[in-house]
Amino acid sequence: MAKKTITRGKFDKLQQLSNKNGVIAALAIDQRGSMKKMMKAADDKAGAEYSLDQIYKFKELVSKELTKYASSILTDEELGFKAMTAKDPNSGLILSYEKTGYDVTTVGRFPELLHEESMTRLAAKGADAAKVLVYYNPHDKPEINNIKHAFVERLANEARGADLPLFLEIVTYDDEIPDAKSYEYAKAKPSLVLDAMKEFTKSKYGVDVIKAEVPVNWAFVEGHTADGVKAAYTEEEAAKYFKEMNDIVDRPFIYLSAGVSAQTFREELTFAGEAGNKFNGILCGRATWRDGIQVFADGGEEALTKWLETTGKGNVEELNAILDKYAKPWYEWYGGLDNINVVDPVVTD
Template identity: 65%
Template sequence: MKKRMSRGKFEKMQQLSNDQGVIAALAIDQRGSMKRMMEAAVGKERFEMDQIYEFKELVSQELTKRESAILLDEQYGFKGIKAKDKNCGLIMSYEKTGYDANTPGRLPELLPNESLDRLLAKGADAAKVLVYYNPDEDQELLDIKHAFLERLGTEALAADIPVFVEPIVYDDKITDDHSPEFAKIKPKKVIETIKELTKDKYHIDVLKVEVPVLFKYVDGFTEGDDPAVYTQKEAAEYFKAASDAATRPFIYLSAGVPANIFREELTFAGEHGAHYCGILGGRATWRDGVQVYADGGKEALLKWLDTQGRQNVEELNEILAKYAKPWYEIYGGLDNIEVFDVDVMKD
């Protein structure tokens, strides 16, 4: 059975991908966390918002020469949007940063002054929405999030633009999501989340997911006093099960881990049958550049981006070339996709 896809979505998915159909993308849409990182690096007394604007601009300017796409927010990344390489696709954040801690469920909320049509007009090739998701929470809260995603998917169909959804799993009882206790429950939560959110009714084009384990607790990859929560065989089975649960393309996010750990995760995933179609690599790619910029300014950061930053990107691209699958493979290949015009559908 052929996969039907609107022309706008299809062409933009291709724009966001490299020549192999793989999404080799950079994420630098952090807002609140970006401000905290920069303040810590330069010191609160020396911090200025212009430093964030310039940092995102320079990262975008230099690293998008070797990326197929970049994820940026307009609030802090407006200069980065203008500075990106013309051949690099643009994904724009569509959700408000953070969540209301006084309301149960970490409910998602879109930017009040945006729409997908407006993002399209600003040059976006896709929109990204982060949703905190716990498959084990009360059905009432799940219904709210499911309805939110159904509305989002319907808007994306009408606007004819791909939508990337980033579900971040959590638990109300185990609040330290870096702990061994959370590591034990994370695989099931990630697998169940992928199984639910790749259902056709949500019309999500790409799921941007966490790896299904906390990798620092995999036997053979632990450091210091960290205990081994998973054997390598168990971790491999979780990666495969999470991949098999997906019925739509998915990519991995770096989730703040160091560059070497992200490379290990991607290699391990590929070696054990996870059919991911790319990445949105964030802090793993550029995080160390924040302190370089704080200490040495623009010229120091440019030098770092052309050396270590470039190496970070190229090493990730080598792994993607070896293990990542084209986004359209899950649909049976390009020949199995029937592209239609939205106007024809409306008629």
């Protein structure tokens, strides 16, 4: 097998983001708009006064306590600047590069980068990778997707120039099925997720790690539905979708938790592993720390710290145990460490 080439910077940084097994066991706390909503709702329930300082402190404490058990953390600089410095020194750092949300008045959900940032600036701030979220419907109008394709191509060139790994988060949607929790959307989801991954695994996009959705809605898998809920797929069908991902992609991919509960995310990952899915890790956010928001609103820093030292730690360690059993090292897609040719990046004046 011919050796595959990767630049020194990207190789070293991907290793920094991974655990000893080459698996990306990462914590995500880059939520911005949704974090403000969650904290405000928790404060209203607790009868507390909401402030941005609460979010700064929450992200700081989550980072400080939970990166002791995570290989890396994804955060933002806007609300997570304290999390950047509070993390365990052995834990890698991924920084968000996109603006939060999208323009709801424009059809297409187009991505937009932070105007004051660049890959070079993120690297100078200590980032081991840049993460960019793209909302994507692979079956959307060509004039919409062509813009998104060009956007990612430009990102890849910028990442090469900074010698910084690019993590592309793909969140699918279908404007014709607005309720993403419906049976109709559950039926459409496998095609949306698999076709989106098939597109962005192409070499022209230069994506180093795909941050992917689970290809099914777990609440509609037969045997795992709530009482009275019609299943959208059997377990055999769900397993087939997970297996298809192995044939579609040719680069590392990790799963996002997408706001599901810790228990549900563990079930999804275990099912994926038992189905033979070759995922390379996770970027898990709310499934790890969401319940801590109300703890913080009710009891303050001391209560949150105790919760993170117990329940939060337990959430991370339970996920780590699943990763140890099922996740594959990122470099397996390169044929293993012995098959990687690490080179210096090309520098131009």
